[in-house]
Amino acid sequence: MSRSPRWSPLLALCATAVLVFTACGTAASPSPGASAAGSQAASQPPTSVAPYDGLVYPEDGSSACGTEGYSGQVGSIKAIDAKTVEFSLCAPDAAFLSKIAFTSLAIQDSDFLAETGGGGEALFRNPNGTGPYKMKAWTTGTEISLETFADYWGDKPLTPNAVVRWSPEAAQRLVELTSGNVDGIDNPGPDDFKTIEANPDFKLYPRTAMNIFYVGFNNVFKPFDNEKVRQAIAMGIDRKRIVDNFYPPGSEVASYFTPCDIAGGCGGDEWYPFDAAAAKALLTEAGFPDGFTTKLHLRDVVRGYLPSPVTVAQDIQAQLKTNLNITAEIDVQDATTYLATASRGELQGIHLLGWGADYPDVTNFLDVHFGVGASEQFGKKFDDITQPLVEGAKTADPAARAELYKAANNAIKQHVPMIPIAHGGSATVFKADVAGGHSSPLGNEALFAMKAGDRDTIIWLQNGEPGGLYCADETDGEALRVCEQFSESLYRYKVGGTDPEPSLATGCTPNDDSSLWTCALREGVTFHNGATFDANDVVTTYAVQWDAKHPLHKGREGLFDYWTYLFAGFLNPPPPAP
Amino acid sequence: MTATAPPIPEVVAGQLAGEGRTSLWRDTLGNILRQRNAVVGLTILTFFVLVAVFANQIAPHDPVAVLLGQEEGAKKLAPPCIHALGCPAAQPEHYFGIDQNVRDVFSRVVHGTRVSLQIGFLTVGFAIVIGTLIGALSGYAGGKADNILMRLMDVILAFPALLLAIAIVTVLGTTLLNAQLAIGIVAIPIYARIMRASVLSIKERDYITASQALGESGGGILFRRILPNALTPLIVQGTLGIAGAVIDVAALSFLGLGAQPPTAEWGSMIGQARNSMFAAPHLVIFPGVALALTVLAFNLLGDGLRDALDPRLNR
Amino acid sequence: MTRFLIRRLLLSIPVLIGIVFVVFALARIIPGDPCVAALGERANPKTCAVYAAAHGLDKAIIPGFFRVEGKIELRAAEIPATLTDNQFVQYVGSVVKGDFGVSSKFGLPVTDLLLQRLPATVELALYALLFAIVVGIPLGIISAYRRNSIVDVGTMMFANLGVSTPVFVLGLVLAYLFAVTFKDTPLALPPSGRLAAGVAVIPLAKVWGLEGLGGPLRLIIDFLSNIYTFNAIVTFNLSLLADTVKHMILPALALGTIPLAIIARMTRSSLLDELGLDYIRTARAKGLRDRTVVMRHGFRNALLPVVTVIGLALGGLFGGAVLTETVFNLAGVGRAVTEAIASRDYAVIQGFTLVIAIGFVIVNLIVDISYAYLDPRVRLA
DSSP states (O other), X not given: OOBHHHHHHHHHHHHHHHHHHHHHHOSSSOOTTHHHHHXXXXXXXXXXXXXXXXXXXXXXXXXXXXXXXXXXXXXXXXXXXXXXXXXXXXXXXXXXXXXXXXXXXXOOOHHHHHXXXXXXXXXXXXXXXXXXXXXXXXXXXXXXXXXXXXXOSSOOOSXXXXXXXXXXXXXXXHHHHHTTSOSEEEOOOGGGHHHHXXXXXXXXXXXXXXXXEEEEEOTTSTTTTSHHHHHHHHXXXXXXXXXXXXXXXXXXXXXXXXXXXXXXXXXXXXXXXXXXXXXXXXXXXXXXXXXXXXXXXXXXXXXXXXSSHHHHHHHHHHHHHHHHOOEEEEEEEOHHHHHHHHHTTOOOXXXXXXXXXXXXXXXXXXXXXXXXXXXXXXXXXXXXXXXXXXXXXXXXOHHHHHHHHHHHHHHHHHHOSEEEEEEXXXXXXXXXXXXXXXXXXXXXXXXXXXXXXXXXXXXXXXXXXXXXXXXXXXXXXXXXXXXXXXXXXXXXXXXXXXXXXXXXXXXXXXXXXXXXXXXXXXXXXXXXXXXXXXXXXXXXXHHHHHBTTOTTOOBSSSOOHHHHHHHSOOBSOXXXXX | OOOOSOOOOHHHHHHHHHSOHHHHHHHHHXXXXXXXXXXXXXXXXXXXXXXXXXXXXXXXXXXXXXXXXXXXXXXXXXXXXOGGGTOOTTSOOBTTOBOXXXXXXXXXXHHHHHHHHHHHHHHHHHHHHHHHHHHHHHHHHOHHHHHHXXXXXXXXXXXXXXXXXXXXXXXXXXOHHHHHHHHHHHHHHHHHHHHHHHHHHHHTSHHHHHHHHTTOOHHHIIIIIIHHHHHHHHHHHHHHXXXXXXXXXXXXXXXXXXXXXXXXXXXXXXXXXXXXXXXXXXXXXXXXXXXXXXXXXXXXXXXXXXXXXXXXXXX | OHHHHHXXXXXXXXXXXXHHHHHHHHHHHSOSXXXXXXHGGGOOXXXXXXXXXXXXXXXXXXXXXXXXXXXXXXXXXXXXXTSSSBHHHHHHHHHHTTOOXXXXXXXXXXXXXXXXXXXXXXXHHHHHHHHHHHHHHHHHHHHXXXXXXXXXXXXXXXXXXXXXXXXXXXXXXXXXXXIIITXXXXXXXXXXXXXXXXXXXXXXXXXXXXXXXXXXHHHHHHHHHTSHHHHHHHTTOHHHHHHHHHHHHHHHHHHHHHHHHHHHHHHHHHHHHHHTSHXXXXXXXXXXXXXXXXXXXXXXXXXHHXXXXXXXXXXXHHHHHHHHHHHTTOOSHHHHHHHHHHTTOHHHHHHHHHHHHHHHHHHHHHHHHHHHHHOHHHHHO
16 A cells, blocks of 8 residues: 555554554454464564554445445445455345456555546556556557566466457457467457367367357337247247357357356256248248248347357348248448447347356346346346246245246247347467466456466467556456456456456455455555555455545546446446436 | 550540531540550450349359258358369369358359449449539539539548548448448549539630520530530549449448448458458459459540540540 | 649638538537447446546537437527537637547547557558559559560559559458468568567657657657657667568558559650650650660659659558558558547547548648649649
8 A cells, every 4th residue: 555665664564563453353264474473463562553544435434235326235345454354245145256356356556546546547558456467568559568577476477578469350360370470369260260279389278158149039019029920930040050150169059048157047948949840830820921021130249159240140141031931131230329229129120139248147147138127128028037037136045046047948938039049159279389378268368377488478469459457447358358467356266267266365254144254365465566455455446436426436437337237336326317 | 544646636626526426426436446455444344244234144043042051062161163173073063162151152253243333333423413513513603602612522532532431331321322322422522523624614615605695594505515525534534433433332341331241242242251361262352353353344444435535634 | 833822722721621520520420329339238328428428428519419329319498508518619629729639449638549540550651652652663664665565564454453453352362372371481471460569669759868848849759759660760770670661561562552553554654645745756866875765854754743643642542541451450540540430439530530631631732732833834723
């Protein structure tokens, strides 16, 4: 929290104080340094110990839970002492550790935040952090370069320097890799997987698919108001053909909206098998023996769930024609208006969309799309889908929850608000001599854990340039991945996995119903700007994002979107839009 | 271009314009056919026009038909296979290979001819009609109207054409028609300027004054006296303009702002194949060559026409 | 001459005003919402309200007209209140001050972005033009000199093909050839980017110890500094120079081919025109060597139209740069504008197109003036 050069005497004092309080306050979570600290503290006269001025939020010490206009899940955050922070939540949250491991909650130096005013170029283009790499230079439009942070508390990066570049075209990324200019690339084109795997110079690391690509209908519009029409289309599209031809290896034909990797996601009956004859018969029964004419809406945006949008759309178009005699005119819509048009329920034809997991839970898939609060995208809601979802969100018992989601999945199959097509796989590719190359299901590959042969720089080529690098206020995976290299949260996801493990915290322990979490913080951590990491940094980092009226709640866009995704709502939320 | 013809004095040119229709056209045709460029251009163009007209007969497949499950052995991104050139008979024959949606590239390129020729003529036709009207109005009215219209044209010309077209298409919405409209709008100033210059150069001529004195209406003078005079540069510029329009609309489609899938349009075929370029270069090369040849034909023809019709323009 | 100059300058004023207006109008009538563009799936009315307020997008566009959820809406009652407090007034005010606002996508002043992107395009255009001139003019001369020979026919065929090949086709083919086919040979060339990863560019302001400097001089230094070739030459940084040149070859070939063809054809035809004139015949009759005649007498006079064509080609280069930058992944102005249009980054659309258009007007002005200077008849017209 303070800069070492100017404040060294005070720092020593603080440190001592820290140790004392850690020793006294960590009955619940003993830290490795505690016993040593205790003996040191004993040699100091007690009078010279300044009490740690730990921050509390909200500042009056009350809990935000249940206050007017507040819909969030965090009640209060308290720095008990310099190395202990306590989070009190409004409801039990078993996923708390997964949440605090998220990149957007990377801890910032509180003084640095104050100096930058919580926003501006100094913060989001020259970010601070505690990570193994630190920022060296950012050449807009070209590259971001990182170098080893000499005072890093943990293992030094395996390659001294890292460079992040970007190129939106899969073909271009592959050429850069094959011509030897970069060490690793993200998202090779689906057609190139085989060539890469056959090439001994490269190694492909498939990424598990935590997403869904679907064909949706709005049941307000004719002829999609007729359930039989929707069921006929569900039977009349050969999903396997789409996945086999247009998705990279590692992708799966989707039978449920929620991927099976998510607990309780894929219970219930399998999706309709492909049967063109039955589909045609059902369409005839529905009153359309000669098919009909409609539109096929999509946006030309590449996502993990849809690696080649236009190609897939053309195949679906062809299948609709051949199998059902439905003439669908392709309507590639503007990417910036498509989602809004969809959620306002204005897409009258068949629409293509998808969803990627924010956090691995069924609610992040089903409730968002089919729950009571979902948008107008699919038109009128179905009680037998919304009911089990409402119950499921309240239920803690996994078995009971699974039963409810099974019911919801079966109702979805019955009503066909959409046809689940694919869980799209993707991959990273590294040169064969890069030790520790991997892909992460969350898209946050750790460059510092890779050794690029005997080179002193590892060069990584991703899809796009980050907007900014103050990741509390970024949503783009391209930015979050870069942040992951130089900043750290209290927990982190295992390299190449999703399980949370301690990082800046040495451990966080819940109370009996996991609504109160006490985190012991790591000793000897310094920020890139030289400041020492302590509990007040944690409180400030969280408070700035949490409280919409906090003077430092500025960021790049001022949205702090991931906070609302993780913890449901802001303190002092802005008034609803006029 | 070849610069063989010596500059014709203005008097002679004036006589040419005043001569009878039939002999003028016969002379012109003769002139055109003496131009090597024009002949080559005309030949290529005739070839493409024939391809476009008989596209249904030439193309072995429907250009949008997906062959998956329809044809045994059709594989995505398969390279060209011509049995006569030693491709195993077991493999289905596809002269230009198969694209990312398992369609016959040859059929798509053939049908693309139709689309591109239509694009060229319609876009330039639109630009000429509007441009001529603006130019005529501007030149004929003079004064404030002239000033405002020409400054407006200057503003349009002050932007790189493609950039302005991109912005216009984004405003109008991305369809092939809007892409043509955008390219057309951007091309208007050239024709407006040509027309205005022609109007100005002959507005004060004796025979125009005479027509006026004889009571011919303004519109009549414009269409019967002035337009025929402006025809030569308009035709020359129009032919070259078609070449530019074909390229520019293809460029918009390449960027995803023009023809919508699955339309067999060369620019959009190349744009969609961009990411498969290294796995399947045939997806870029065949439509690319077709596009270049079509543009070449119009360019050669335009050059030839310029040389044949008006040697003074040969700069 | 002075009168012509003044007239020409006065004429550009209404054009410049028109440009300022058109740029604003174009940026604002594009449907869609910058917030949705920035946030994608995660945009919702609540967060977008915050976004709009932060970027001044909740203000009226012009008096009474607001953008609501991506659509423009008229609120007649608010016309008086928004007479001066609207985006257009703000925009014009800042343009007059030479400030283009802040990019909503990057959170950076548009001026800073321009200083990054414009030099890339200028550098690309210069390389392309250099290639076009250095190859085009000699080709034209040889062609004229050996008229109707194989060389002539071949050159002109090449020129015609060159003019007819779209930049994006040529670019993709070049990238495939030099990056894939010639991989592992000395001919291999990088198909994307301006520099290899990790090649450092030290800003000239830093090299010269002028980091504290501000004002227009600093802008110029930063601009020049980002023309990597210039930077490398001034600082004798050979590795930077080599890398820059290597990365510029393919894009310059792709972009320069069309102007090359135009220049070659123009050189040839205007040289042929000159060679047909009396004074050349006289020179030849005097027994001067053919080569001397062509080079000394013909070429000098034939240069005028060539210069004009080069000036006009500059305009085409900017249009082609959009495609070249897309194909070769170069961070130049062309791509910046297309990306800004896609992400509804109004400040960038406005600032960049304004600068490009003004640049255009200036180039045209220079071409016109030099033409008038060289050819007195133009002045009188």
